[in-house]
Structures are given as C-alpha cells and as structure tokens.
Amino acid sequence: MEKEPVIKVRNLTVQFGDNLVLDNISFDVNRSEIFVILGGSGCGKTTLLRHLLGLRKPQGGHIYYNDVDIVDASEKELEDVQRGFGVLFQSGALLKSMTLGENVALPLKESTNLSDELIDELVKLKLSMVALGGKEDLMPSELSGGMQKRGGLARAIALDPEILFFDEPSAGLDPITSAELDNLIIKMNATLKTTMIVVTHELQSIYAIAQRAIMLDRESHSIIAEGKPTEMRDTSDHPLVKAFFLREAVHT
Amino acid sequence: MKHEQEETVSYSVKSETGENNVLLLSLDGTINFKNVSRLQHTLESHLDDSSYTLVKIDFAECKAKDSSLSGLLRSLQHTAKRNNINLEFKSIDLTTQTLLDLSGPEKPEASTLLGPKLGFVERIGDYLLHHHFEMSGMLQFIGRVTISMIWSMRHPQKIRWGEVITLVQRTGAEALPIVALMSALVGLVIAFSSAIQLRQFGANIFIANLIGIGVTRELGPLIAAILLTGRSGSAFAAEIGTMKISDEVDALTVMGVKPLDYLVMPRILAVMLTLPLLTLFADVFGIIGGIVIAIASLDLTPMAFLQQLGKAIGVWDVFSGVMKSFFFGILIAGVGCYRGMATHGGALGVGTSTTASVVSGIFLIVVADSVFVVLFHYLGIG
Numbered sequence: 015m016e017k018e019p020v021i022k023v024r025n026l027t028v029q030f031g032d033n034l035v036l037d038n039i040s041f042d043v044n045r046s047e048i049f050v051i052l053g054g055s056g057c058g059k060t061t062l063l064r065h066l067l068g069l070r071k072p073q074g075g076h077i078y079y080n081d082v083d084i085v086d087a088s089e090k091e092l093e094d095v096q097r098g099f100g101v102l103f104q105s106g107a108l109l110k111s112m113t114l115g116e117n118v119a120l121p122l123k124e125s126t127n128l129s130d131e132l133i134d135e136l137v138k139l140k141l142s143m144v145a146l147g148g149k150e151d152l153m154p155s156e157l158s159g160g161m162q163k164r165g166g167l168a169r170a171i172a173l174d175p176e177i178l179f180f181d182e183p184s185a186g187l188d189p190i191t192s193a194e195l196d197n198l199i200i201k202m203n204a205t206l207k208t209t210m211i212v213v214t215h216e217l218q219s220i221y222a223i224a225q226r227a228i229m230l231d232r233e234s235h236s237i238i239a240e241g242k243p244t245e246m247r248d249t250s251d252h253p254l255v256k257a258f259f260l261r262e263a264v265h266t
Numbered sequence: 267m268k269h270e271q272e273e274t275v276s277y278s279v280k281s282e283t284g285e286n287n288v289l290l291l292s293l294d295g296t297i298n299f300k301n302v303s304r305l306q307h308t309l310e311s312h313l314d315d316s317s318y319t320l321v322k323i324d325f326a327e328c329k330a331k332d333s334s335l336s337g338l339l340r341s342l343q344h345t346a347k348r349n350n351i352n353l354e355f356k357s358i359d360l361t362t363q364t365l366l367d368l369s370g371p372e373k374p375e376a377s378t379l380l381g382p383k384l385g386f387v388e389r390i391g392d393y394l395l396h397h398h399f400e401m402s403g404m405l406q407f408i409g410r411v412t413i414s415m416i417w418s419m420r421h422p423q424k425i426r427w428g429e430v431i432t433l434v435q436r437t438g439a440e441a442l443p444i445v446a447l448m449s450a451l452v453g454l455v456i457a458f459s460s461a462i463q464l465r466q467f468g469a470n471i472f473i474a475n476l477i478g479i480g481v482t483r484e485l486g487p488l489i490a491a492i493l494l495t496g497r498s499g500s501a502f503a504a505e506i507g508t509m510k511i512s513d514e515v516d517a518l519t520v521m522g523v524k525p526l527d528y529l530v531m532p533r534i535l536a537v538m539l540t541l542p543l544l545t546l547f548a549d550v551f552g553i554i555g556g557i558v559i560a561i562a563s564l565d566l567t568p569m570a571f572l573q574q575l576g577k578a579i580g581v582w583d584v585f586s587g588v589m590k591s592f593f594f595g596i597l598i599a600g601v602g603c604y605r606g607m608a609t610h611g612g613a614l615g616v617g618t619s620t621t622a623s624v625v626s627g628i629f630l631i632v633v634a635d636s637v638f639v640v641l642f643h644y645l646g647i648g
Contacts, residue, residue: 064516069516099520100520101520105512106518107513107516108514109517110514120521121523124522124523166517169517171519173522195531
C-alpha cells in the first residue's frame with residue numbers, strides 16, 4: 015500500500031482558557047488506512063477529533079486535507095472539505111425528532127438533487143449495510159444503543175465520504191455488539207477503501223481495527239507513541255504506553 | 267421479630283491534666299451514620315477547648331459499622347489542626363484504617379480552591395476577560411443570522427417551508443387560546459379600574475378611547491410577545507440546546523447542513539409571521555374585554571362603544587403595534603435560538619439556556635418597546 019498522506023497535522027496547539035489540552039502535535043494519516051487515536055480519559059482525544067472535523071478553531075498549528083489548510087480556510091472552503099467527511103458521534107447523534115430513515119436521508123436530501131425514489135433506495139441500501147434493513151420507520155428512541163450507533167454509521171456513509179471519523183465507537187456497548195461494530199468498520203474499510211480515523215480507548219477494539227495509531231498523553235499534552243498497536247506494546251519504553259497496553263495502574 | 271435495639275455509642279473521658287495538658291478520651295459502642303454527628307459534636311467541643319495541647323482518642327472498645335468513623339476522624343483532624351492541638355488516634359480498626367489510607371494525605375492546595383478574593387474593579391475586569399467570548403459569540407450570531415436572512419430572501423425556494431408551517435402551527439395556532447384569554451382578562455382589568463374614574467367625570471364613553479389606544483398600541487403587542495417568549499422562545503432554547511449537547515448540531519454541520527439555515531432560520535421566519543397575527547388577535551380580545559366592562563358597569567351599548575372606538579383609533583395605532591410585534595418576533599426567536607446554540611454542559615446547561623432565553627427575551631422586548639415609543643414620539647407619528 016502506497017503511503018500517501020490525506021491528512022497532515024502540523025504543530026497543533028489547543029487551549030481552553032488557561033488549560034492546555036494539546037501541545038504542538040504533528041502527525042499524518044495515510045489514504046485508506048484505519049488510523050486510531052488512543053489515550054486515557056481526559057487526554058484530549060475527542061478535542062483533537064473536533065479540531066480535525068473543523069468544528070473548533072485551534073490556538074495554533076495547521077490541519078491540511080489534501081493541501082487545504084482548514085485552520086485558515088474560508089467558511090466556503092471548510093464546507094467543501096467537510097463534504098467529504100462522515101462522522102459517527104459517541105452517542106450516534108441521530109436527530110431525535112426524525113425516523114431512522116429520515117435521518118439517513120437527510121444528508122442526501124440536503125446535498126444532492128436526487129429524486130425521492132432514488133433517495134429512498136439509497137437509504138434502504140445504507141441501512142442494510144449496517145444490518146438495520148427494514149427499520150427505517152423506527153424513531154431513534156425505539157432503537158437500542160448499538161442500533162443507534164449503527165444508524166449513525168449509516169447516516170455517516172450516506173454520501174460515500176472519503177474520510178470516516180468515529181468517536182469512541184464501542185463506548186457503552188457490550189463486548190458482542192462492539193465486536194460486531196469493529197467487524198463492520200474493518201469490512202467497510204476493505205470494501206470501500208475509506209480512510210478511517212477512530213478515537214477509542216478500548217484495548218480489544220484497538221488490536222482488532224488499528225492499522226496505525228498515535229497515543230496521546232494527558233500530562234505532556236503530546237503524542238507519546240506512534241505506530242502499530244502491537245509494536246507500541248512490545249517496543250515502547252514509555253511507562254504510560256506499557257501501562258496502557260498491559261492495563262495497569264500507574265503510580266505517580 | 268424482636269425490635270432491634272438502637273445502637274448507641276457512649277464514651278468516657280479520663281482527663282490527664284499533667285504538665286503536658288493531655289486529654290485522653292476512650293470510646294465504646296458502635297458508630298454508624300445515624301449517631302456519628304452527635305459524637306462529632308461532643309468530640310469537637312473537647313477539641314475547641316484550647317487548654318489541651320495533645321488529645322488522644324482510644325477506639326479500642328469501639329466498632330465502626332460503616333465509613334462514618336473514617337469521615338469523623340478526618341473531620342476531627344481538621345478541627346485539631348485549626349486549634350493547634352496534636353491529635354492521636356489509638357486502636358483504630360483495620361477497615362477504618364484502610365479507608366483512611368485510601369483517601370490519602372490531605373492536599374494543601376485543596377482548601378485554596380476558591381482563589382483569591384477580588385475587589386469590585388478586579389471583578390469587573392475578570393468578568394470582561396472571561397466573558398468577552400460570549401459577547402463576540404453573540405455578535406457573530408447576529409451577523410450570521412443577518413447574512414442567512416438576506417440569502418434566504420434571495421433564494422426563497424431554499425427555505426424549509428414545511429418546517430416553517432409546522433412551526434407556525436406550534437408557535438401561532440396553538441397559542442391562540444391562551445393569547446385570547448390573557449388579553450381579554452387584561453382588557454377587562456384595565457377597563458374595570460378606569461371605569462370608576464371615568465364615571466366620576468361622566469366620561470363613560472371615553473372608555474373606548476382608553477381601551478382602544480392602550481390595547482392596540484401597547485398591551486396587545488406586549489401580551490402576545492411575552493406569551494410567545496414563554497411558550498416558544500423557551501422551547502427553541504430547550505430544543506436546540508438539547509440537540510447541541512447530544513452532538514446533533516455538530517452532526518448537522520459535518521453533514522453539510524448549516525444548523526443556522528436548518529434550525530434557526532425556520533424558527534425566526536415562523537415567529538416573524540405569527541407574532542403580528544397573534545398581536546391582531548390579542549387586540550381584538552383586549553377590546554372585547556373592554557366592551558364587557560363598558561356594558562356591565564358603564565351602561566354603554568356595544569354599538570356606542572364601537573362607534574367611539576372607530577373615532578378614537580386610526581390605522582396607525584393598529585399598524586404601529588403590529589409593526590413593533592414583527593421586530594419583537596425577530597428578538598424572541600433570535601434570543602431563543604442563540605441561547606440554544608450557546609448551550610453547553612449537559613442537562614443543567616439546557617435549563618440555564620431556557621431560563622436565560624425567557625429572561626433576556628422579555629427584557630429585550632421591553633427595551634425595544636421603549637425605543638419604539640421614543641422613536642415614534644420624536645418622529646411625530648406617536
């Protein structure tokens with residue numbers, strides 16, 4: 015697989031008031047890979063994701079998507095970049111006032127001129143891809159947690175995004191459901207060749223899906239390890255990286 | 267079943283007033299959450315007695331049922347430290363000792379969490395430093411809404427009319443009964459209080475002028491606007507706020523759907539349409555309230571009232587009220603949506619936004635109304 019970076023993050027610094035969250039971090043994400051951002055609770059994983067999505071402006075640094083810097087981009091340019099995104103939020107973030115089918119149809123209706131019949135067919139197709147076929151008339155509140163996430167995924171892939179983002183896909187799911195979701199991610203990556211960025215701290219998930227990963231640290235606000243998870247576990251001498259993979263408490 | 271005897275703790279005090287001023291307390295009994303505060307009170311009164319420099323408490327005969335003893339010991343240590351008394355515990359049971367070890371040593375910075383005390387001027391500076399984001403956020407919101415509004419006027423086919431109609435139904439049609447009731451009652455009350463005065467001068471007929479002008483110019487628009495703030499402005503803040511905290515607003519953004527066009531614009535448009543209509547409705551019912559009093563306590567006929575009303579109010583009176591309400595509508599929906607979009611921090615955040623939307627909504631309506639009154643006066647059209 016050729017290494018062609020789609021996303022280049024350079025010297026990203028994020029601060030909330032006096033509270034430094036990310037300090038001068040840089041990394042690349044290659045095309046068609048499953049890239050995992052990992053780290054303990056409160057290390058700024060979700061914050062990093064929100065900046066990658068262009069939902070927040072950082073205090074310093076640049077984020078390039080195919081050489082477009084979304085930090086300095088105009089609103090129009092940012093929207094064009096965001097059009098290539100699909101996002102599965104932690105809670106699924108389905109619009110609670112609409113049925114599952116309407117949720118999946120929403121991006122299709124808003125961004126394309128497809129006929130209603132075609133949209134209907136596409137919605138059914140996307141829903142059956144995430145094993146939710148025939149559930150399009152249910153409201154999000156009638157779905158289980160795992161189904162809501164898969165519904166969110168169906169909506170995220172509605173426009174065949176170039177890059178898919180996942181915020182803690184297995185949070186709050188039982189082991190079986192989260193394994194199913196992992197398999198779905200791997201299968202979609204293999205078939206659609208979508209670049210995927212996954213934020214997680216679930217060890218099982220990390221081993222299952224990650225092709226490359228970075229690990230963030232809460233204390234130094236920076237990346238403390240980069241590479242394949244198994245390599246990170248076996249070769250890193252950083253005590254926090256070891257503790258993370260061996261699931262040990264760190265006494266400081 | 268035998269009634270369980272209440273577990274009590276008794277303690278005995280042996281004071282050793284030697285050269286070192288040492289007090290020895292030994293306790294026996296069972297300590298639990300029910301009786302611990304009584305014990306704390308007693309023990310602390312000993313610690314507050316500053317004639318001792320060392321206090322030893324012996325727990326050999328004492329059993330702890332729960333974590334109450336650990337809490338008690340920590341709190342006693344605080345009191346002892348404050349009073350410069352050395353405190354020693356003897357024979358603490360293993361569980362309690364483990365709990366104490368678990369909670370770790372006292373962190374000195376924990377008690378200074380409140381930060382330094384600020385003076386009045388410093389507080390203003392501090393507020394401005396930390397809240398200027400809010401200000402710029404609001405200005406950004408106003409700017410974006412204005413741009414969206416102009417854009418929507420040029421592309422009316424892009425407005426989500428279906429949503430607008432649903433919202434007109436919710437904010438307008440469903441508000442009719444309460445607007446009718448409220449304005450009729452206010453009309454009634456105003457007419458009733460002025461009827462007594464007017465009768466003294468034999469000016470009964472002028473009740474029509476009073477009610478007509480008062481209701482169409484001020485009361486109708488204000489009643490409708492305040493009710494709409496309470497019914498719909500708050501609902502907008504809560505709806506959008508809930509969507510915001512459950513990532514739905516961010517989800518819309520990355521889907522290529524602008525939350526401003528999708529959520530805010532239909533709401534502002536709907537309220538812009540409904541509030542003037544609600545105001546007309548409130549005008550009619552306010553006047554009906556006046557008529558009822560005119561008939562009942564001023565011996566006027568409905569015909570006489572209406573004839574006088576026709577002479578008293580002109581098109582401008584009704585129109586100025588309706589025009590004002592058009593702007594009130596923008597304010598109400600704008601504030602509600604802004605508060606919703608600015609929501610952060612869970613269920614509490616939604617509550618705060620909802621409250622803020624109503625309070626600042628009503629405040630802005632009254633301010634705007636005053637501006638209009640002054641403006642109309644100086645333009646010579648009041």
